[in-house]
Amino acid sequence: MLDGYPRTTAQVDYLDEILANGEQKLDVVLQTPLGVEAKKYMDAGDFVPDSVTNKMVRDRLSEDDVENGFLLDGYPRTTAQVDYLDEILANGEQKLDVVLQLTADDEELVHRLLGRAKETGRSDDNEAVIRHRLDLYHEQTEAVVAKYAERGILTQVDGIGGIDEVTDRVMQAIKAAQAARLKPLWPSMPSAAS
Structure with a gap:
């Protein structure tokens, strides 16, 4: 879960990006039935119901381009969505390597969003x-953060600063998670001179 990822021209070459929020917004723009339904909630500032969001994410995660990795932005937001995502990932023999939480003071967020x-x-x-x-x-998402912290895959990233600065922090956290996932299964071999 990565909510409100700072967008720049920086590329994440080793990840295919899935933006749950972007999928919802695309459906809204295209006036799909899911999009029309989602827009009502988005305009009120409410979370789009799990029944809508889960279907969007399930459909997107079933596509071939997520085979080598993906990035979810703003999903899951509820513990029910965590459970649903766990089921999707288990069925596809996938797992989450890291969950990033961008942190910022509420008043800073209000200022930025205005x-x-x-x-x-x-x-x-x-x-x-x-x-x-x-x-x-x-009320809802802090329980998701706690759940991923218990699993040991939560990384908090300071969301205060310029777009490039925050993007660099996000990229460092993603790369660190990737490096941890790709660690060798055995210790380094001794050199021939030993």
């Missing part, structure tokens, strides 16, 4: 909706 509203004109970026989303995060 700034984004001026730039993008998003209907769900007004102060009341933003604060409602933060309340939902504290």
Whole structure:
């Protein structure tokens, strides 16, 4: 789970990116039935229900391009979604290597999102909706964070700073997780001179 990943031109060559939020927004733009349903919740600042989000993620994770890895942005947000994702991954013989949590003070987040509203004109970026989303995060998503921390795969990344600075921190955390996953199964062989 990576929520609100800072976007730059930086490329993650070894991961295929799946953006759960992006999938929802694409469906909204395309006016698919799932998108129309999702937009109602997004405009109110509510989480899109599991029945909608889970289907989007399940469909996306079934595609061939996720074979070598993927990045989920903003999913899972509830413990029920964690359980659903666990089931999807188990069926595909996959697992999560790392869960990143970008950390920032609530007031900083409100300030940033109000700034984004001026730039993008998003209907769900007004102060009341933003604060409602933060309340939902504290009520629901903090339990997800705790669950992944218990599993030992949570990495917190400081989300304060410029886009490039935060992106560098995210990339370092992803690379560290990749390196840990790719560690050799046996110790280094002694040299011939030994």
